[in-house]
Amino acid sequence: MSEIPSTLAPNVGDVFKDVPLTRTHLRCCLVLFLVFAIEAWEMMIIVYTAPLIAQEFSLDALAVGNLIGAMFIGMLLGALAWGRLAERIGRKRAIIWSLASYGVVSLASAFSPDYSTLYALRLLSGVAAVGMMVVTFAHFQELLPIRHRGALTVYLASGWPIGMLLALGATVWLLPQGWRAIIILSSLGGLWAIAVARWxxxxxxxxxxxxxxxxxxxxxxxxxxxxxxxDDECVLQVDRSTSGLHRELFKGGLLGISLLQITVNFTFSWGYWGLQTWLPTLLQQRGLNLPQSYGFIALSALCMIPGYMTASYLTGRFGRKKIIVGFISASVLAGYGFANSTSLEMLYLSNFALAFFSLGAWGVWGAWIGELYPTTLRTVGYGWAIFAQRMANVLAPSLIGALIAYGSSFNQTTTIINAFLVVTVVLTAFMPETEGKALR
Known part of the structure; x- marks a missing residue:
C-alpha cells in the first residue's frame, strides 16, 4: 500500500504513478469500450443503410452523400459544446447525457416519413452522440495509471471495428425488414447509459x-x-493555469499545439472517412455487388483489430510520435496500392493493410490528443479535435459524392483521398512526445 503524507499537496497525475492496474480499471475499460463501439455503430449505420434509404426515397448520389453528412454536421455543431459541458458537469454525467439523448433522437429518426425529416433527425442525433466521442477518451485516460495509459487507451479505441461489425451485422440480419428496423435496433445503444452510471x-x-x-x-x-x-488532509492538485475557456487553447504555448492537432484531425479524418463513407459505392465500381461489398468491409474491420493491438504494444515501447508516423506512412503506401490495384486480390490485400495501419494510428492518436492539455482544457481540446474531424466528415462525403456523380474514376478518387494522409504524416512529426508523462 502506498501512503501519501498529509503534509503534501500532490498533483493527481503524480499520485497515478503509484496506482496499480486493477479489476476496477478493466471494468471501466469494458464499459467505455462499449460506449465507443456504440458511437461507431451509430456513425456507420447510416452508411450501411444508405442504399436502402436511397431506394425508398429515390435519392441520387449527391442526396445520399448529404444524408451521410447530416450526422457529421450535427457532431460539428455539438463538439465544442460537449467539451465545455464536460468541464462544467463532469466527465461521467456528460457521457450519460450523450448516450441517453442520442438513443431518443435516433429512435425518432427511424419513423421519419420523408427525406427532410430523416435528415433533420440524423443531424440532431449527431449533436447528441458526439458527446461520447469528445469525452470518453479523456475520461478513461484520467482513470488510468501512467504506465498503462497509452496501451489501454488504444485498446479502448478498438471498440471502433467492433461497432462497425455490429452495425454491419445488424444491417445484414435485418435487411429484409428494411432500414427502419435497423435504426431502431441501433438506438437501443442509448440504454448503455445505465452501465456507465453504475460501473x-x-x-x-x-x-x-x-x-x-x-x-x-x-x-x-x-x-x-x-x-x-x-490522508483526509491531503489536498490533491491539478494544473490550474487555465480555466477551461475555448480561447485558452490558442494562447501562449498551447497555440502551436492546438493548431497542429486540429489540422492533423482534419487531414487524417478526411483521408480515412473519405474512403470509408463511399467504400461500398467504390467497390461496386470495381464489380462487387452490395452483399460482396459488405463482406469486404467486414473483413477490413477484422483487420483493424490486430492493428490496434500492435499499436497498443508498440506505443508503450517507442512513444506516440514514432508509431503514428510509421503507421500512417504505411497507410499511405497501402492507399496507393488500393488506388492502383489491378486485380481483386491486390484490392483486398492493400485495403486490409490500410485498415491495419490507419486504425492502429487512430488508436494512438486518440490517446495522444488528451495528453497535450491540462485537466481544465482536456475535454475542450478533444472538442476541437472532434470538431475538425467532423468538418472533414461533412465535406468529404459530399465532395467525393460529387466526384463520383460527375464520372471520376476509382483511381482518381482514391488518390485524392490518399493525399490527405501524406499531409498528416508531415504534420505529426512536429507534435510533442507524451509517452510516460503524468497528466497535468
Whole structure:
C-alpha cells in the first residue's frame, strides 16, 4: 500500500504513478469500450443503410452523400459544446447525457416519413452522440495509471471495428425488414447509459479541479482498490493555469499545439472517412455487388483489430510520435496500392493493410490528443479535435459524392483521398512526445 503524507499537496497525475492496474480499471475499460463501439455503430449505420434509404426515397448520389453528412454536421455543431459541458458537469454525467439523448433522437429518426425529416433527425442525433466521442477518451485516460495509459487507451479505441461489425451485422440480419428496423435496433445503444452510471467512477482529476477533494480521494481509492491510501488532509492538485475557456487553447504555448492537432484531425479524418463513407459505392465500381461489398468491409474491420493491438504494444515501447508516423506512412503506401490495384486480390490485400495501419494510428492518436492539455482544457481540446474531424466528415462525403456523380474514376478518387494522409504524416512529426508523462 502506498501512503501519501498529509503534509503534501500532490498533483493527481503524480499520485497515478503509484496506482496499480486493477479489476476496477478493466471494468471501466469494458464499459467505455462499449460506449465507443456504440458511437461507431451509430456513425456507420447510416452508411450501411444508405442504399436502402436511397431506394425508398429515390435519392441520387449527391442526396445520399448529404444524408451521410447530416450526422457529421450535427457532431460539428455539438463538439465544442460537449467539451465545455464536460468541464462544467463532469466527465461521467456528460457521457450519460450523450448516450441517453442520442438513443431518443435516433429512435425518432427511424419513423421519419420523408427525406427532410430523416435528415433533420440524423443531424440532431449527431449533436447528441458526439458527446461520447469528445469525452470518453479523456475520461478513461484520467482513470488510468501512467504506465498503462497509452496501451489501454488504444485498446479502448478498438471498440471502433467492433461497432462497425455490429452495425454491419445488424444491417445484414435485418435487411429484409428494411432500414427502419435497423435504426431502431441501433438506438437501443442509448440504454448503455445505465452501465456507465453504475460501473464507471468520476474522474479524480476533474473532481480535484472543482474542489471536491473527498470525492477525488474516494475515486482514487476505488480505482486502486485500496492500494493507494490518501490522508483526509491531503489536498490533491491539478494544473490550474487555465480555466477551461475555448480561447485558452490558442494562447501562449498551447497555440502551436492546438493548431497542429486540429489540422492533423482534419487531414487524417478526411483521408480515412473519405474512403470509408463511399467504400461500398467504390467497390461496386470495381464489380462487387452490395452483399460482396459488405463482406469486404467486414473483413477490413477484422483487420483493424490486430492493428490496434500492435499499436497498443508498440506505443508503450517507442512513444506516440514514432508509431503514428510509421503507421500512417504505411497507410499511405497501402492507399496507393488500393488506388492502383489491378486485380481483386491486390484490392483486398492493400485495403486490409490500410485498415491495419490507419486504425492502429487512430488508436494512438486518440490517446495522444488528451495528453497535450491540462485537466481544465482536456475535454475542450478533444472538442476541437472532434470538431475538425467532423468538418472533414461533412465535406468529404459530399465532395467525393460529387466526384463520383460527375464520372471520376476509382483511381482518381482514391488518390485524392490518399493525399490527405501524406499531409498528416508531415504534420505529426512536429507534435510533442507524451509517452510516460503524468497528466497535468
Amino acid at each position: 464507471v467512477p468520476e474522474s479524480p482529476y476533474w473532481l480535484a479541479s472543482v474542489g471536491r477533494q473527498q470525492d477525488a480521494r474516494a475515486s482514487i481509492n476505488a480505482l486502486s482498490r485500496g492500494a493507494v491510501k490518501l
